[in-house]
Amino acid sequence: MTLxxxxxxxxxxxxxxxxxxxxFTWPMRYLLAVIPAACTGIGWQLGFWGYTYTNCQGxxxxxxxxxxxxxxxxxxxxxxxxxxxxxxxxxxxLSLWFLLDTAAKHLGQxxxxx
Numbered sequence: 001m002t003l004x005x006x007x008x009x010x011x012x013x014x015x016x017x018x019x020x021x022x023x024f025t026w027p028m029r030y031l032l033a034v035i036p037a038a039c040t041g042i043g044w045q046l047g048f049w050g051y052t053y054t055n056c057q058g059x060x061x062x063x064x065x066x067x068x069x070x071x072x073x074x075x076x077x078x079x080x081x082x083x084x085x086x087x088x089x090x091x092x093x094l095s096l097w098f099l100l101d102t103a104a105k106h107l108g109q110x111x112x113x114x
Contacts, residue, residue: 006083009039010090017098021105029102037095040087047080 013032021029050056056066056077066074 006039006043006086010036010086010094014094014098017102021102026102026106029106030099033098033102034095036091037087040083040091043080043083044087045080047077047083050077050080 013035016024017029017032024032050066050068050073054066054068054073054077056074066072066077
């Protein structure tokens with residue numbers, strides 16, 4: 001289920017920008033362009049935080065306690081560190097491309113004499 005949510009966060013905003021961009025205001029277009037990098041980046045940083053600050057570094061057999069406030073967060077750390085891969089190879093390039101595209105269209109519209 002979480003991978004489905006991740007896939008939706010990565011691919012639905014660019015698809016909306018590609019097909020329905022004129023129906024959105026400019027701030028909404030910029031927000032949609034940032035969502036792929038933001039979702040994966042926030043998850044990655046949460047996983048990194050759990051790994052470093054709660055000592056979730058495992059042992060010889062990876063039998064470790066990964067507790068934050070008495071709650072086991074091992075699954076969240078693993079999920080967050082897994083998010084580094086789509087963040088670097090999918091989220092950031094998609095977001096950069098659509099941010100540049102949106103900014104170019106915004107500048108082009110504001111400079112047109114019509």
